[in-house]
Amino acid sequence: KAGVTQTPRYLIKTRGQQVTLSCSPISGHRSVSWYQQTPGQGLQFLFEYFSETQRNKGNFPGRFSGRQFSNSRSEMNVSTLELGDSALYLCASSLEASSNTGELFFGEGSRLTVL
Amino acid sequence: SQQGEEDPQALSIQEGENATMNCSYKTSINNLQWYRQNSGRGLVHLILIRSNEREKHSGRLRVTLDTSKKSSSLLITASRAADTASYFCATDWNNRLAFGKGNQVVVIP
Numbered sequence: 001k002a003g004v005t006q007t008p009r010y011l012i013k014t015r016g017q018q019v020t021l022s023c024s025p026i027s028g029h030r031s032v033s034w035y036q037q038t039p040g041q042g043l044q045f046l047f048e049y050f051s052e053t054q055r056n057k058g059n060f061p062g063r064f065s066g067r068q069f070s071n072s073r074s075e076m077n078v079s080t081l082e083l084g085d086s087a088l089y090l091c092a093s094s095l096e097a098s099s100n101t102g103e104l105f106f107g108e109g110s111r112l113t114v115l
Numbered sequence: 116s117q118q119g120e121e122d123p124q125a126l127s128i129q130e131g132e133n134a135t136m137n138c139s140y141k142t143s144i145n146n147l148q149w150y151r152q153n154s155g156r157g158l159v160h161l162i163l164i165r166s167n168e169r170e171k172h173s174g175r176l177r178v179t180l181d182t183s184k185k186s187s188s189l190l191i192t193a194s195r196a197a198d199t200a201s202y203f204c205a206t207d208w209n210n211r212l213a214f215g216k217g218n219q220v221v222v223i224p
Contacts, residue, residue: 004157033212043203043214056210088155097210102146104205104212106157 002027004093006107014115018079021110025072025093031055032074033104034066037088046089049074050097078112086114127221134191136218138204139184145207147180149189152201152217161189161202196224 005024013019025032034046045058049068066076072093078085088111092104128134140147146165150158164171164180164187171178177190191198201217 035214042216045211045213048211058211090157092158092212102148102163103160104158106150106159108157109155111155 004091004105004107006089006091006110008110009108010111010113012113012115013081015081015083017081018077019081019112020075020077021089021091021112023074023076023091023093023107025074025091026105029093029095029105030072031094031097032068032072033092033094034074034076035090035092036060037090037109038086043090046076048097055097081114083114086112088112124216125219125221127223128194130194130196130222130224132194134194134198134220134222136189136202136220137186138188138215139186140204140206140208141185142208143182147178147187148205148212149176149178149187150203150205150214152203154200158203191220194220194222196222198222 004026007022023032031050033048036044036046046060047057047066048055052068063079068074088109090106090109092106094104126134144166146163148163149161151161152158162173162176162178164178166182175192180187199222201219203214203217205212205214
């Protein structure tokens with residue numbers, strides 16, 4: 001069974017640009033959660049999608065958005081990039097909604113550097 | 116804000132020793148989980164303990180949960196160099212899985 005796949009693994013952008021990150025969950029998983037990880041703030045919850053609907057959203061500005069497709073693949077987008085957006089973006093999938101199901105399965109992350 | 120906080124935040128031990136990490140949380144929970152992360156990679160689930168359980172074992176891992184103190188501990192026995200990683204606790208909070216800031220454990224061969 002293939003794991004959670006995130007693309008791209010590494011990317012470099014400049015301030016003001018926008019970026020789209022992709023996440024393919026484990027087959028059969030309906031929930032995809034996104035986290036931002038930085039040395040200072042740790043793992044911060046961005047949002048969760050379940051059956052194509054945003055189920056929950058963390059405390060991030062509107063520049064951070066996401067969506068989920070009918071095949072459960074998810075994308076997140078960050079517009080007007082700032083230096084502080086440099087981080088490891090982690091995607092995790094689960095069978096059911098994350099707070100109900102227990103274990104999350106994480107991808108290897110997309111490391112974004114903003115110059 | 117984060118729900119969980121681990122203590123201590125950095126631990127360096129010799130191979131074969133035990134490593135203990137603690138985690139505290141603020142609100143009532145249904146379950147608490149521990150995850151491991153190797154050097155900036157994805158997190159890997161280690162163990163889940165439910166609120167009505169006090170202790171759980173999985174291989175060399177032992178987790179305890181004290182809901183009255185809102186705290187949990189993770190014990191890794193007979194540590195190996197491969198256990199070098201960051202360890203995070205996570206709780207179901209506000210309809211999400213909320214993670215603590217993590218413990219960095221270095222096992223010296």
